[in-house]
Amino acid sequence: MIDLNNIEEVIKEEKKILRNKSKNYKENFFEIKNFIEKEILHIETLKKNGINIIPEINFKDLSPSLIEFKKEVKNRGCVVIRDVFDDNLIHQMNKDLESYIDENNYYEDQKKKSDIDKYFSDLKSGKPQIFGLYWSKTQVNIRQSNELNHVKKWLNKLWVNKHNNQTIFDPNNELVYADRVRRREPGDTTLGLSPHCDAGSVERWIDKGYQSVYENIFADNFIEYNPFNASYRNETQEIESAAVSHVFRTFQGWVALTEQGPGDGTLQLIPIAKSMAFILTRALMDDVDDNDLCGSKPARALSVNSTYHSLLLRGLVSIPKMNPGDTVWWHPDVVHAVEDQHLGKGYSNVVYVGSTPYCDKNLAYAKKQSKKFLEGKSPPDFAAEDYEVNYKNRAEISDLTPLGKKQLTL
Known part of the structure; x- marks a missing residue:
């Protein structure tokens, strides 16, 4: 367990250990x-020539x-997988979700509880108004759909x-990870999220599980580092805090409920799978204080900022x-990240989903989560x-459905 009362000393000691690797x-x-520079230059060239950077498939x-x-x-x-759900079905699901929000006076409820969720408080755009809803029929039906199950197995x-010779996770069996909803109205300038990563901030340097995940990065063997090797990823220990993910996700993701694209206040990515290596080793450089990790703070998103990561940010x-x-x-x-402004004409709505395959770490979480569903x-990972x-x-x-019950361990 990470000692938050002594976190700066822990960081100082662990940085010494990591440097000595x-x-x-x-x-x-x-x-x-x-x-990373070569990858960034390639991305910039593709962007300049209007060539698609993020892989797409139907x-x-x-x-x-x-x-x-x-x-x-x-x-x-990263990858875009298109036409997973029928247009008419999704249109109805979006309407159903809107009705669920309105008939239950969610907006009034949110005003009363607006100070509970602190997870994104250190990201420059301020607190996003992402809806703290998890159990609408729209969300549940998307999660338990055969279509999404097929996508997750492929991922x-x-x-x-x-x-x-030990199995880390079962790729053919999914457990549900209930997440929230984004509904962003045209003209909005309040819901942006600056560049970040989830599932641990300081833990990525000081947790022994994460150190094993990133061993090749720290030990001069970057060429052999495979971000898609699951070894030790189900052994990480995240700091106990609301809105910090405590599961192993092979992928984060969302389902579009409405049409949206660049400028519509939607998702941005730095499409370099190995980019974490730059973030991790940058924090070990001498211009970063010994008790600091490029501004990363416990129990928060891992912020990627222009002070230390300007090279990476060129690839956004x-x-x-x-x-x-x-x-x-x-x-x-x-x-x-999420774009600071929604300059489009229609709502930019998504249901967040993630792929959490069957393993001991995810099963333990799923059993806690099932009680919250009932x-x-x-869910346990989110502010109460x-x-x-x-x-x-x-x-x-x-x-x-039978699949939905299985995924929720019910």
């Missing part, structure tokens, strides 16, 4: 920096083959899931235009706002 930690960083074309395409996804750390199989790109029923997915180490409370306890038309166990 390398024969020359400065040379190690510059080798990684050179790799749902019906997903298959176990696609060797070159899968290689591109692993390099970019899971991009990973190396065995280590020393908005995702392509998304249609209702399209999905986008990104590796848990990929830096992501009570209509916020508990809006939905008495909400009308909240999804209940009778709304679950």
Whole structure:
């Protein structure tokens, strides 16, 4: 367990250990920096020439083959999978979600509890008005759909899931990770999220599980580092705090409920799967205080900032235009953001989903989460706002399919 009362001393000691893993930690960083610079220049060239950067595929074309395409996804750390859901179905789901919000007076509830969720408080754009709803029928039906289950299996199989002949996770069995909703109105300037990563901030340097995940990065073996190797990723220990992910996700993602694209206040990514290596080794450089990790703070998102990460930020790109029923997915180490302004004409709405395959770490979380589902409370990883306890038309166990029950361990 990480001692938050002594966190600066812990950081100082762990940085010494991490530096000593390398024969020359400065040379190690510059080798990684050179790799990142080449990737950034390539992204900038593609962007300048109007060439798509984020890999795309249609749902019906997903298959176990696609060797070159899968290689591109692993390099970019992200993928757009289109037409996962029928347009008419998603249109109705969006309307149903809107009705759920309105009939339960969510906006009034949110005003009363606006100071509970502090997770994004250190990101420059301020607190986003992402809806703290988890158990609407729209969300539950998307999660338990056969379509999403098929997508997640395909994504899971991009990973190396065995280590020393031991299975780390089962790519064919998914557990649900309930997450929130984004509904962004045209003209909004308050909901932006500056570039960040989830699932741990300071933990990525000082947790022993994470140190094992990133061993090749720290120990002068960057060329062998594979961000899609799941070894030790289900052994990490995140700081106990609301809104810090305590599961192993092969991918984060969302389903588009409305049309949205660049300029519509939507998602941005730095599409470099190995970018975490730059973030980690940058913090070991001598211009960063010994008790600091480039401004990272415990129990918060891992902020990526212009002071230390200006090179990386040059690679930030908005995702392509998304249609209702399209999905986008990104590796848990990929830096992501939400545009500061919504300059479009229609609502920019998404349901957040993530791929959490069956493993002991995820199973332990899923069992805690299932109790929250039955009570209509916020899941364990999120601030205990508990809006939905008495909400009308909240999804209940009778709304679950056999797959939905299995994924919720019910």
